[in-house]
Amino acid sequence: MSLEPSQALPRAATQLRVNGTVHPISLDRDRSLLYVLREELGLTGTKYGCGEGECGACKVLIDGVAVRSCVTPVGEVVGRSITTIEGLAEGDRLHPVQQAFIDEGAFQCGFCTPGMILASVSLLARNPRPSEGEIRAAMDGNLCRCGGYLRIFQAIRRAAQLPEKVDGGAP
Ligand code: FES
Ligand code: FES
Structure with missing residues (x-):
């Protein structure tokens, strides 16, 4: 019943x-x-x-x-x-990862951006200076339909204060 x-x-x-x-x-x-x-x-x-x-x-x-x-x-x-x-922001002050995404222009339509930023924040909280492979692994489950991976990865490197990737190779 x-x-x-x-x-x-x-x-x-x-x-x-x-x-x-x-x-x-x-x-x-x-x-x-x-x-x-x-x-x-x-x-x-x-x-x-x-x-x-x-x-x-x-x-x-x-x-x-x-x-x-x-x-x-x-x-x-x-x-x-x-x-x-x-x-994520504290008052008017953006979180460093948010600022890095802006500084690198790491979005086009922006639909994936909140998930990308929060995945990045989670990664850098447990691993402040990740290797290239660790960034790739951590972001593996985040898709960008605009294909903005290069700038997204540069933004993560910027937030972690890692050197820019000189060859600009695919993420
Ligand atoms: S909406 Fe949750 S993983 Fe796609
Ligand atoms: S910026 Fe459009 S889906 Fe990522």
């Missing part, structure tokens, strides 16, 4: 800490974190790309580590610290 909508069990209320602010939300474990961020909290800087964990456009930081919010059930991140692109 299935329940009619009006008979369904009430959703438990809970809280989500996003960008340092606690938000009340209803807890439906089937909802993705991406859905809650965009549709309930209005944080549309986090992008919906593939919805299947393949493109990285939806990445946010959970306790400082980049995760794909489209495949993260919201119930798994209650009590954790969530950072979206809207929470």
